[in-house]
Amino acid sequence: MKSKYLIPVVASVLILSMLLSASTPIVAAITRPIIGPKLEVTTIPEDDQKREKGIMVLGLAETAAPQLWPIQKGWSPGKDLLSQHKLLVTYNGQLLFWRIGDAGLIVTCNVLEKDKINPIPDKFGIPTKQFPEENLVTKLLDVSDKFICKPRWKQPDGMPGWYESAGVLDVYYTGPLLPTMIADNILVVSVVLVIGRTIVVGTDIQDICVLGFSMSPNRRVITLPDGGETYVTWTDPLNLFVSCEEAAIEQRNVLGAPIQGEEL
Amino acid sequence: MAATTLRAVALPTLQVVTIAEDDEVRKTGIMILGLLPKPGWEKPQDVDCTQAYDAKGVAIPGHSICIDKLSQHKILVTFNGVPITFNVACQFIKKEKLHPLQKPQGTYEQLRTVLTDESANFICKLRSGKPGVGVLDVYYVGPQEKQFIADYVMVVTVWTTFGRTTVYGAEVQDICVLGWAIDSNTFKITKPDGTHHFSWPDSLGPFVGCEEAALWERDNQGLPVLYD
Numbered sequence: 001m002k003s004k005y006l007i008p009v010v011a012s013v014l015i016l017s018m019l020l021s022a023s024t025p026i027v028a029a030i031t032r033p034i035i036g037p038k039l040e041v042t043t044i045p046e047d048d049q050k051r052e053k054g055i056m057v058l059g060l061a062e063t064a065a066p067q068l069w070p071i072q073k074g075w076s077p078g079k080d081l082l083s084q085h086k087l088l089v090t091y092n093g094q095l096l097f098w099r100i101g102d103a104g105l106i107v108t109c110n111v112l113e114k115d116k117i118n119p120i121p122d123k124f125g126i127p128t129k130q131f132p133e134e135n136l137v138t139k140l141l142d143v144s145d146k147f148i149c150k151p152r153w154k155q156p157d158g159m160p161g162w163y164e165s166a167g168v169l170d171v172y173y174t175g176p177l178l179p180t181m182i183a184d185n186i187l188v189v190s191v192v193l194v195i196g197r198t199i200v201v202g203t204d205i206q207d208i209c210v211l212g213f214s215m216s217p218n219r220r221v222i223t224l225p226d227g228g229e230t231y232v233t234w235t236d237p238l239n240l241f242v243s244c245e246e247a248a249i250e251q252r253n254v255l256g257a258p259i260q261g262e263e264l
Numbered sequence: 265m266a267a268t269t270l271r272a273v274a275l276p277t278l279q280v281v282t283i284a285e286d287d288e289v290r291k292t293g294i295m296i297l298g299l300l301p302k303p304g305w306e307k308p309q310d311v312d313c314t315q316a317y318d319a320k321g322v323a324i325p326g327h328s329i330c331i332d333k334l335s336q337h338k339i340l341v342t343f344n345g346v347p348i349t350f351n352v353a354c355q356f357i358k359k360e361k362l363h364p365l366q367k368p369q370g371t372y373e374q375l376r377t378v379l380t381d382e383s384a385n386f387i388c389k390l391r392s393g394k395p396g397v398g399v400l401d402v403y404y405v406g407p408q409e410k411q412f413i414a415d416y417v418m419v420v421t422v423w424t425t426f427g428r429t430t431v432y433g434a435e436v437q438d439i440c441v442l443g444w445a446i447d448s449n450t451f452k453i454t455k456p457d458g459t460h461h462f463s464w465p466d467s468l469g470p471f472v473g474c475e476e477a478a479l480w481e482r483d484n485q486g487l488p489v490l491y492d
Contacts, residue, residue, distance in 0.1 A: 031426060033426040034276060034344075035275075037344070038342075051288035073449065116461075118455040118459075120456050135455065136455070140399060142394065188397050190347075200345065205339075240449065241465040242286075244285070244288065249453065249463055250463055253451075
């Protein structure tokens with residue numbers, strides 16, 4: 001190769017390698033089979049520590065529940081649209097620190113509602129289920145727009161103006177108070193950290209149970225400092241139920257949102 | 265998946281998390297075969313779970329109408345922390361107790377566990393919500409007979425392919441197959457196709473372990489501990 005072409009060719013290669021390296025890290029993490037850096041995300045639900053899940057109550061007890069609901073399963077008025085989860089994020093085994101106001105850790109939540117549908121025959125009467133036992137199918141709906149999640153980070157002692165990657169995730173329900181929203185939900189918590197040009201990601205899965213009404217007979221109403229609002233708390237909103245799924249199906253049925261039929 | 269030659273290297277893996285939904289206290293999936301307990305069953309049962317009949321109206325001996333052969337598990341699969349689309353396969357291993365008569369390894373070996381691959385009796389279907397996130401619907405499609413009452417090990421294997429490289433991950437879960445629910449609060453829901461869905465607040469009743477509940481139910485059905 002003539003020397004007059006050598007410098008432009010080398011320069012082109014260098015520029016290309018710089019461009020590629022700038023876009024490689026985040027793409028590499030999910031498109032190449034390499035062991036990449038990641039965040040370890042740990043969440044612990046606080047609402048029901050026996051069943052290990054968050055619980056929200058829409059406050060629909062005043063509708064049909066008392067008349068149709070079996071007494072032994074319990075019902076109680078009041079609503080609670082907050083679910084709380086402890087949150088710990090580590091990178092290579094260590095907690096992270098960042099100045100308040102900096103980007104720090106970015107937490108996003110996705111919420112998927114789990115509904116049950118009954119596969120029904122199509123218009124020609126041909127069954128749409130894949131085998132006879134498939135008489136119920138789980139259908140997932142993205143309901144992330146009906147929830148807001150807010151991390152509340154710890155401020156470490158002796159480090160004013162700093163956050164540390166341990167705290168609490170407050171999850172609020174902001175959607176309509178309807179029986180169709182009663183369900184067992186999947187909460188996916190994703191945490192992102194930008195280190196130079198590399199994006200490091202971590203993800204955890206959690207449960208949030210949205211009930212129409214609490215089934216706990218033990219209720220306590222606490223007046224909040226603003227004097228107008230109250231906070232309602234129960235000892236065990238799921239009461240006899242060991243599963244949110246079954247409780248949700250039964251409550252939906254009683255409140256007029258039964259299992260729907262669909263062609264698969 | 266065929267066994268591969270092992271090399272002492274750390275390869276990339278998928279991280280799999282599953283959450284059993286049927287019993288969130290005991291962290292296990294639960295299925296109900298719809299058998300009728302025989303006289304002498306002193307734990308809870310629902311009197312509304314009555315005799316089942318076939319399409320011709322003939323009673324099916326020992327079978328009740330209350331069946332739930334679906335178990336559900338939430339699933340999250342990540343690679344380097346990022347949720348990623350994946351393929352899935354499930355294996356099911358039945359755990360049974362055996363009393364070794366011929367070759368006990370010692371006087372301490374009063375019971376030992378025998379494992380049987382029963383994967384042919386189950387189907388697991390992934391219902392995907394978003395990349396890496398979904399629900400595993402697990403169906404029991406085997407015979408509704410007392411021999412299948414047991415605590416099962418469910419092994420969930422996931423994999424995804426990058427070019428010519430396949431990356432794997434695995435997780436273990438519980439599935440408890442009972443003959444009948446040990447609960448007197450049965451809730452019957454009529455589905456749009458006219459069939460019924462049965463629901464119980466707590467299918468294992470007073471039992472804290474599936475293993476013991478399965479032993480009790482098998483014993484009631486005249487199927488005591490096995491021996492060699």
